Amino acid sequence: MPSANIQVSETPLVLYALRRADDALVLGHRLSEWCGHAPMLEEDMALSNIALDLIGQARELYSYAAKAEGKDNDEDKLAYLRDVRQYRNLLLVEQPNGDFAQTLVRQFFYSAFADLYWRAMMASRDTTLAAIAAKSEKESAYHLRHASEWIIRLGDGTDESHARAQAAIDHLWAFTGEMFEVDEGERGLIHAGVAVDPASLRGRWLTTLSDIASEATLELPQNGWMQQGGRVGRHSEHLGHLLSELQSMQRTFPGQTW
Amino acid sequence: MYTQALNTAETGDHGLEDAGKAAQFQARIDAEERIEPNDWMPAAYRKTLTRQISQHAHSEIVGMLPEGNWITRAPTLRRKAALLAKVQDECGHGLYLYAAAETLGTSREELVDAMLAGKAKYSSIFNYPTLTWADIGTIGWLVDGAAIMNQIPLCRCSYGPYARAMIRVCKEESFHQRQGYEIMLTLCRGSDEQKAMAQDALNRWWWPVLMMFGPPDATSQHSDTSTRWKIKRFSNDELRQKFVDATVPQAQYLGLTIPDPGMTQDADGHWRYSEIDWTEFKQVLAGNGPCNRDRMAARRKAHDEGAWVREAAAAYAAKRAQRQTAQAAE
Numbered sequence: 001m002p003s004a005n006i007q008v009s010e011t012p013l014v015l016y017a018l019r020r021a022d023d024a025l026v027l028g029h030r031l032s033e034w035c036g037h038a039p040m041l042e043e044d045m046a047l048s049n050i051a052l053d054l055i056g057q058a059r060e061l062y063s064y065a066a067k068a069e070g071k072d073n074d075e076d077k078l079a080y081l082r083d084v085r086q087y088r089n090l091l092l093v094e095q096p097n098g099d100f101a102q103t104l105v106r107q108f109f110y111s112a113f114a115d116l117y118w119r120a121m122m123a124s125r126d127t128t129l130a131a132i133a134a135k136s137e138k139e140s141a142y143h144l145r146h147a148s149e150w151i152i153r154l155g156d157g158t159d160e161s162h163a164r165a166q167a168a169i170d171h172l173w174a175f176t177g178e179m180f181e182v183d184e185g186e187r188g189l190i191h192a193g194v195a196v197d198p199a200s201l202r203g204r205w206l207t208t209l210s211d212i213a214s215e216a217t218l219e220l221p222q223n224g225w226m227q228q229g230g231r232v233g234r235h236s237e238h239l240g241h242l243l244s245e246l247q248s249m250q251r252t253f254p255g256q257t258w
Numbered sequence: 259m260y261t262q263a264l265n266t267a268e269t270g271d272h273g274l275e276d277a278g279k280a281a282q283f284q285a286r287i288d289a290e291e292r293i294e295p296n297d298w299m300p301a302a303y304r305k306t307l308t309r310q311i312s313q314h315a316h317s318e319i320v321g322m323l324p325e326g327n328w329i330t331r332a333p334t335l336r337r338k339a340a341l342l343a344k345v346q347d348e349c350g351h352g353l354y355l356y357a358a359a360e361t362l363g364t365s366r367e368e369l370v371d372a373m374l375a376g377k378a379k380y381s382s383i384f385n386y387p388t389l390t391w392a393d394i395g396t397i398g399w400l401v402d403g404a405a406i407m408n409q410i411p412l413c414r415c416s417y418g419p420y421a422r423a424m425i426r427v428c429k430e431e432s433f434h435q436r437q438g439y440e441i442m443l444t445l446c447r448g449s450d451e452q453k454a455m456a457q458d459a460l461n462r463w464w465w466p467v468l469m470m471f472g473p474p475d476a477t478s479q480h481s482d483t484s485t486r487w488k489i490k491r492f493s494n495d496e497l498r499q500k501f502v503d504a505t506v507p508q509a510q511y512l513g514l515t516i517p518d519p520g521m522t523q524d525a526d527g528h529w530r531y532s533e534i535d536w537t538e539f540k541q542v543l544a545g546n547g548p549c550n551r552d553r554m555a556a557r558r559k560a561h562d563e564g565a566w567v568r569e570a571a572a573a574y575a576a577k578r579a580q581r582q583t584a585q586a587a588e
Contacts, residue, residue: 029330032342036326039564041353042318048346055339062335076334096436100567157570166568204269215269249333249391257448258333258391 004251005138006073007080014069015088016076016195017129019231021061022089025079026239027110028054030097030245035124039100044137046146053139060132080250084233084240087170094239098168099203101154101161105168108147112208113179115140116201125193155216166218177226179205287488292418294362300513301565303487307417309378310489311359312369317381318352320553324388325397331392340437345429354426358419374558382539383470384585385547392445392452392459398438400460400467400505406431407501416488418445439508446512453513460509468531469539471498502529 002009015022031051038044062075068081092110097103121133154165180198182190189195206220213220229235251257267412279298286293293299321418322345332338357365372378383401388394412424445456472494484490492500506529509516520532541547 025335032329032338035342035345036322036349037560038562039567041349041356043567044322044349045346045353048342048349051337052342052346055335055342059335059339079335080333100564123428149329153571153574156569157574158566160566161570161573191475245330248331253333253451256333256452258337 004081004254005069005083005086006077008065008073008078008082008086009069009071011068012189013126014065015193016189017061017068018088018106018185019066019088021058021065021078022060022087023093023110023131025058026087026089026242027093027107028052028058029242030093030095031103031107033097034103043100044219047085047103050139050143050146053136053143057132057136057139060135064128064132076250079124080247084235084243086233087230087235087239087243088233089230089235089239090171090175090178091227091236092178093173094230094236094242096238098171099164104147104150104154104170105165107143107174108151108212109131109209110177110179111140111144112212113198113201113205114209115144116204117196117198120201124195129194144208151212151218152216155213155218162217165216169213169218170220170221173221174225174227178228178230181228181231183231283485287416287486289417290414290488292421293416294418302483306484306487306489307357307420308362308364308369310364311355311420311423312372313379315352315355315359315369315383316373316378318348318355318382320380320384320557322348322352323556324384324549325554326388326392327388328391328394332394337441344398344434344437347434348551351423351427351430354423358423361419369406370561374554376545376554376563377542378521380553381470382542382547383466384553385542385550386463386466387549388463389457390459392442392455393463394461395438395441395445395456396459399442399508400438400463401470402431402435402438404467404470404501406435407497411491411497412489414488415489422551438451442512446514455460456512457514464517465534465538468498468502468534469536469542471495471501471538473539475578476533487539499528502531503527 008018010018028051028095031054031135034047035044035051039046059075062078065078066073066075092106095102095106095233115137116135118137122130122137124130124133151165154161156162180202182195182198186195190197209220280300283293283297283299283303293303323347325341325348329338329342332341356369359369360366369378373380388397406428409424409428413421413423413428415424442456445452475493475495479563506516506521518532522530525532545551
């Protein structure tokens with residue numbers, strides 16, 4: 001019996017696009033879980049908006065991965081027919097929403113990185129990636145502004161919001177190291193001017209975080225042990241549940257047009 | 259989304275008010291002028307509109323839940339994005355409508371509190387569950403279709419802020435309706451299993467959607483005042499008939515069967531539907547629909563769990579204002 005999962009030939013370029021697509025889709029999915037349940041209507045709107053941007057980014061990146069692979073995969077096959085071990089997203093983005101503070105700290109850590117990353121990627125020698133970067137950078141800048149404002153409000157709001165924001169930072173910090181790691185395949189893309197080295201952005205990322213945390217009267221943890229594995233499909237237990245929901249229709253009714 | 263069923267007017271206190279002003283007010287309405295927030299208006303007009311607009315707003319917000327139920331399970335990325343954008347639009351309608359209601363002098367917080375306390379109604383249609391993906395298509399096609407039937411005349415409502423809100427809302431709703439119909443068309447052109455899914459959804463939603471237009475004219479109360487004030491321009495049965503006449507050919511095009519074996523077309527081309535089970539309508543209205551408790555519980559949970567966030571935002575805003583005042587004093 002053939003496998004229900006598709007096989008993907010992960011050349012460095014395909015893998016590169018898949019990793020960013022998975023980041024965007026998984027985070028967009030997480031944010032979409034808030035829709036209808038946020039603390040205020042304005043945040044139902046804002047979180048849905050950010051989710052829509054991210055799902056849009058995911059679609060472009062999946063389509064590009066499919067094109068780069070050159071087989072008969074497409075955005076939906078890549079999103080809906082790969083299992084947890086084939087997903088390549090950061091562990092950070094698959095972490096559950098938790099409370100509003102945890103969602104916003106996760107967003108803040110990611111957007112502070114994505115904003116710098118996509119801006120740098122606008123200079124990519126790969127014109128498709130440069131175009132995706134140009135669009136994503138504009139969106140990420142807004143996502144970062146939105147998250148930063150909330151970090152400040154929560155940190156410098158009430159005792160309860162401060163405690164929740166600090167707890168979220170302490171909890172999610174260990175998932176931030178992975179954003180700056182690259183493997184050999186990606187190193188090749190960096191040398192070729194297709195990708196940028198995320199490690200080169202870490203200093204500025206940390207400055208953004210420190211500035212906002214200080215205004216929010218919050219503390220960043222001292223660098224400790226960092227979790228890794230998402231980029232090679234070694235995920236937390238949370239991702240499988242997310243995928244079982246995300247993929248339920250395609251798994252229940254294989255091969256249909258929707 | 260909105261239901262005609264919520265269209266009931268307050269009556270009674272005109273005697274206490276200035277008869278001259280009331281006559282002038284009615285003359286303006288008769289001349290199709292728009293009433294604006296700062297204009298004089300009878301207390302009952304204000305009360306009727308506050309109730310109607312806020313219940314419309316509550317309906318938009320509660321209406322996010324049945325469709326939101328499928329955002330995380332939409333079958334393709336395109337459908338996922340479209341559904342999320344749609345539910346976000348409903349939220350936008352809710353916000354816009356709360357703002358319109360606030361122009362009549364009641365705050366959004368008070369209006370929301372009344373809903374959460376079970377004192378204000380929202381559209382009963384959202385007390386039905388979304389069981390399959392076809393329900394998302396059916397809601398867009400029929401529920402939004404019924405809402406449009408009701409809201410198009412509201413674009414000419416005598417109260418300016420409500421009428422203007424409706425113009426924008428109608429544009430988005432008609433887009434949603436086409437989107438819903440397109441989901442249905444895709445299902446009906448798909449596998450037997452998909453077509454059965456579409457038929458099953460139509461079977462479950464048809465009668466509740468007809469009930470969205472409210473009780474039959476013979477039993478409907480208060481509509482005279484709403485009509486005189488040009489809040490309501492068509493009766494429940496008129497709008498229901500318009501909806502049925504528009505929808506039957508659409509179902510035929512899809513190859514679906516309206517679950518009403520007694521339906522016939524009369525000599526004038528109108529599709530005459532069978533008797534509606536108003537017992538069910540009353541039960542759902544009384545809180546006994548399949549999802550009444552779940553919907554209220556979900557809204558209360560979001561409100562309660564969000565309290566600390568709203569408090570934090572308010573506390574921060576107060577601190578900031580205080581710092582700015584202190585800085586200015588230096």
